[in-house]
Amino acid sequence: MLSIYAASFYGCGKKEWSDSHNNEAGLPEIVIGSDNYPPYNYVDTDGNATGIDVELATEAFKRMGYKARFIYIDWEDKKNLLADRTIDCAWGSFSMDGRENEYRWAGPYMTSRQVVAVNMESDIYSLEDLEGKTIAVQTTTRPEKIFLSKTDERIPAIRSLIALQKRELIYPFLSKGYADALAAHETAIRQYMEDYNIKFRILDEPLETVGLGVAFDKNDDRGIEKQLTEILNQMRNDGTEKKIISRYIPDADKYLEVDSYGK
Template sequence: MDLTSFKRAAAGRIVAGLCAVCLLSGLLSGCAGPADSDSPKTDALPVITVGSDDYPPFNYQDTSGQPTGIDVDLATEAFRRMGYRAQFATIDWEEKKDLVESGAIDCIWGSFSINGREDQYLWTQPYMYSRQVVAVRKDSDIYSLSDLAGKRIAVQSTSKPEELFLNHTDPHIPAPDEVFSLQNRELLYPYLSKGYADAIAAHETSILQCMDDYGLELRILDEPLLAVGLGVAFARTDDRGLAQELSRTFSQMRSDGTMQHILGKYLKDPQKYMEASSYAND
């Protein structure tokens, strides 16, 4: 064997050895999953731009400034299975409909309630369920929704609670004296703690997360405003079939345990949030 042939054979043995190590490592660690999203193979995939605002535990930045949360992990894994790479854009939540219809983003995915918006977007099936609730200070004299009559309540603008309190279409939700519609969701809590508002309304999961993160002592009313399904919204003119394919991918992720695993990283009792029956009596 000449020197050139020897070098080629040696290089072949090195490459084969590296492949075996990589294969073994993949088998031991589990090669499928969101962690693959940063691989060169995933980087080459076509991009799907996901629009959301900052809304822990669904979408927020970790200590290194990278997007994380329930919706980020679900989107990363679901689109990877579909052959896409999820790219996350922080948007002005009030402009979400214009952004998705103009094509600036491909979909809206941010703890987005389907209920009451069925005809406004092309939706996936719900990937989880949530309660819209009212929270008050520990010393508040508000104990039921009926106690909100004549009170001041703070909500995020264009949210489902804003719609419920402004439109007065639900007889069990009384008319408050004033509704503060805030563009920045994080301002809800200072409004409540400073006494500008008597109550706030939002997703229960988000309120619980904020209470845990900042040590807030709030009381959530037992009676919810609404039990909702959370979905991913595309423009009604979107003809790529992504909503339908994403719904099928959600079903696969439920069946193989991925959905429960991801929710379990952020929520206690994740199975509760995956079943509509959990809120059947709300």
């Protein structure tokens, strides 16, 4: 499966994604803000939004009586866009951990490992080996917070942290040697390697395992997040989540162990 990065993604402002999934005439719309992050959210060769989160959102909101409409946003702006109701929710491989009190959450609907990846010839084999190195991350993500907080005793003092607005830029920063390592969701790194036939080495020890959720504004009192949580649980129990996730990544079951997550 080749993920196609549409040129319009690199423009300014918000871009609407054409989505062939959404043909439920007459249903009220839910506007979902996300960015380009295969295999969770991306544009296929026909210009339609697709990916794990896109399919999950389309099915979940359909069951709730809504039509999902996806727009591309600058991920840094998500909190403001939620507050002014430009978008109803932010859904895009979004880690709940450490942000529990910043939003109203639906989920977690699956888990994901935040990991560090390096070039194949790198001499970095553990988190300890990151001492004095340069790491590339996306801004406002969990990896950025982990490295900036300096509270994880496993992580030594690094030389510098390169925080990039576009997630897809962290990969060429590593492959071209501008960074010694990158940190992101393991599933996204593996998808990039498959799409572009490039090999990185993922460190065995993860930065953390996180729960993925759907964020609503803190002051959004419509209760949609509670209903959505119930529907996502229903989709997990009836096998729909596994069926969708399996279309994009292997071993779907290990990403659905949310009942034991955090325990």
